[in-house]
Amino acid sequence: MADSQDMFDAIVMADERFHGEGYQEGYEEGSSLGMIEGRQYGTLHGAKIGSEIGCYQGFALVWKCLLRSCASEKDSRKMKVLESLIGMIQKFPYDDPTYNKLHEDLDKIRGKFKQATFPGMDHSDGKLTDQLSKDGTSSRELTFLQVIPVVQL
Amino acid sequence: MKDSLVLLGRVQAHPDSRCWFLAWNPAGTLLASCGGDRRIRIWGTEGDSWVCKSVLSEGHQRTVRKVAWSPCGNYLASASFDATTCIWKKNQDDFECVTTLEGHENEVKSVAWAPSGNLLATCSRDKSVWVWEVDEEDEYECVSVLNSHTQDVKHVVWHPSQELLASASYDDTVKLYREEEDDWVCFATLEGHESTVWSLAFDPTGQRLASCSDDRTVRIWRQYLPGNEQGVACSGSDPSWKCICTLSGFHSRTIYDVAWCQLTGALATACGDDAIRVFEEDPSSDPQQPTFSLTAHLHQAHSQDVNCVAWNPKEPGLLASCSDDGEVAFWKYQRPEGP
Numbered sequence: 152m153a154d155s156q157d158m159f160d161a162i163v164m165a166d167e168r169f170h171g172e173g174y175q176e177g178y179e180e181g182s183s184l185g186m187i188e189g190r191q192y193g194t195l196h197g198a199k200i201g202s203e204i205g206c207y208q209g210f211a212l213v214w215k216c217l218l219r220s221c222a223s224e225k226d227s228r229k230m231k232v233l234e235s236l237i238g239m240i241q242k243f244p245y246d247d248p249t250y251n252k253l254h255e256d257l258d259k260i261r262g263k264f265k266q267a268t269f270p271g272m273d274h275s276d277g278k279l280t281d282q283l284s285k286d287g288t289s290s291r292e293l294t295f296l297q298v299i300p301v302v303q304l
Numbered sequence: 305m306k307d308s309l310v311l312l313g314r315v316q317a318h319p320d321s322r323c324w325f326l327a328w329n330p331a332g333t334l335l336a337s338c339g340g341d342r343r344i345r346i347w348g349t350e351g352d353s354w355v356c357k358s359v360l361s362e363g364h365q366r367t368v369r370k371v372a373w374s375p376c377g378n379y380l381a382s383a384s385f386d387a388t389t390c391i392w393k394k395n396q397d398d399f400e401c402v403t404t405l406e407g408h409e410n411e412v413k414s415v416a417w418a419p420s421g422n423l424l425a426t427c428s429r430d431k432s433v434w435v436w437e438v439d440e441e442d443e444y445e446c447v448s449v450l451n452s453h454t455q456d457v458k459h460v461v462w463h464p465s466q467e468l469l470a471s472a473s474y475d476d477t478v479k480l481y482r483e484e485e486d487d488w489v490c491f492a493t494l495e496g497h498e499s500t501v502w503s504l505a506f507d508p509t510g511q512r513l514a515s516c517s518d519d520r521t522v523r524i525w526r527q528y529l530p531g532n533e534q535g536v537a538c539s540g541s542d543p544s545w546k547c548i549c550t551l552s553g554f555h556s557r558t559i560y561d562v563a564w565c566q567l568t569g570a571l572a573t574a575c576g577d578d579a580i581r582v583f584e585e586d587p588s589s590d591p592q593q594p595t596f597s598l599t600a601h602l603h604q605a606h607s608q609d610v611n612c613v614a615w616n617p618k619e620p621g622l623l624a625s626c627s628d629d630g631e632v633a634f635w636k637y638q639r640p641e642g643p
Contacts, residue, residue: 228445235487262432262449265407285609285628286324286369286458287385287411287429 197248200257204240207264211236214267229267236263308600309582309623312634315354317345323626325370325612330377332618337632338368344382344392346399347632354634360399363390370414370459375421383415389426391444403444407434418462418469425469427457433471433481435488448488452479459503464510464566472501478515478525480545494525496547505564505571513545516559516573522583524549524594534592549594554581554601557609563623565615570637571596572623574610579603580625582637599640606631 211233218226218233239260244250317323318339327336334357335347344360366385373380380392380399389405389412409430416425424436424444435448455474462469469481469488478494478501499518506513513525526548528536538544557576564571571583582600589595606627616622623635 225445231486258451262451265432265449266446286413 193248201245204243204257204260207236207260208240210264211240211267232263232267236260236267239263308638308640309580309602309605310636310638312622312636313352313354314631314633315347315356316630317347317356317626317632318343318630321630322367322628323611323630323632324367326614326624326626326632327371327373327380328614328616328624329373330375330617332616332622335614335624335632336371336373336380337626338371338382339626339630340367342366342368342384344368344371344380344399346397354632357397358399360392360401363392363401364388366411369412372415372417374417375419379417381415381417381424383412383426385411387412387428389415389424391442393442402442405436405444407446407449408432413457414459416460416462416469418467419464420467423462423467425460425462425471427460427471429456431455431457431473433457433460433469433479435469435481450481450488450490452481452490452493453477458501461504461506464506464508466510468510470504470506470513472504472515474500476501476517478504478513491542492545494545494547496523496550497521500558502559503561505562507564508566508569512548514562514564514571516562518558520552520555520557520559522551522555522559522562522571522573523547524551524596526592548592549596551583551596554583554598555579560609561612563613563615565620566617567615567620568639570599570615570639572613572615572637574613574625576609578606578608578610578627580605580610580613580623580635582623584639600637602635605633605635 215230215233218230243256317337318341321340323337323339325338333348336344337347338344342364345356346358347354348357363382364384364386368382368384370383371380378394380394382390382392387408387410390401391403392399393402408426408428411429412426413429414427422438424438425433427433431451431453433450434446436444437447438444453471453473453475457471457473459472460469467483471479476497476499479490480492481488481490497515497517497519501515501517504513504515511527514522516522525545528534528538528544528546530538530541536544536546555573555575555577559573559575561574562571569585573581575581580602581598583596584599586595586597605625606629608628610625610627612626614624621637623637624632625635626632
């Protein structure tokens, strides 16, 4: 009696069982694909940030060198800004992607760089915009700052 | 409330375009207006009417969004959608563009002079606030680029007596900045508005800040110093800012500007429903939880959105307003006699 019940059980529950197994397989496959995709994205994005900061650092080091021989008040103020930028770049935790103030510090570095290069900065940026308020606010705006500093030697 | 706001006159300031902003000079004798026609106009009285004394063209390639007079009244700064800020020097009735400040990546939305006259702040759709220092030779230097906001920054305003800067943004917050060890930092973020904060105004003492928003409310914020009697928590030696009053239910559309009269303490608002409203603080209300009453509500003050309201700094009750319809209007406000 119990046997025949089990047999019907197996048939009746087959649908649900296959669903479950299929879901499990899919979930595992999805997780591992997601991990791969995530790693690729992280590598790319991390490289972009690294490249951006590297650019700022190179710029700051060159200008520090160039200004070393100058002694005017304006130049000493510029030196201070460059040194502050170099300091911020050195303190940035490159090996901790989970650092909770990562983007905040990155924005501070960008701001300090802008201050250091003004005026005489050559820059281009790309963005996606859509006008959502009457004075032209864009909401999901992505701004990439690609800087080509002009260094005269 | 009848007749508390009386029209004195209108001028077609910016033909076929929007008039975005107005600024009275410190002496209260001239009004600068700017608009979508890329021009700045300077208005003065001649007898009973307002006439255009100067037109500042050739300064900007796009809309001029805001203008601001220096505390000495000899300079005018203009912020434009062409990403630059022009500094104009006044020579009697003539204005000459003496410097153009560049650096913002896109539209500059606001410019403001600090009361000391040595500092200038600008903000932009590029989400940043810049602080500039000006020396005796009229040379401008950028001393800080602040990237604290996460969206378009709409307005910047300085505290009337301290070197403290406030900014309002599309990210629904107000941020406050001050100088700490040679660098400017954001030391407070005021949250509470549910949409874009369009404008800000400090009260005459600088203890309170009014903000107006797309969420159709005006909020009043108060500064609490560490060790305050009201028991408001502060972190370390930083003052804390708390929202002590919200004016809601009075405006039916976005509030584009708020102006706090430095002479009388009256609060005026410019609304997207074409109306101008004036509020006054109830004299008996608790300073920690003030209540404001609507003392004037002028429907159809303009035929389109009212973009700006500005109280004259010397003549109590004299209010100027401007609109998308390109007009500037002058009003006389009289506090209604209460029962």
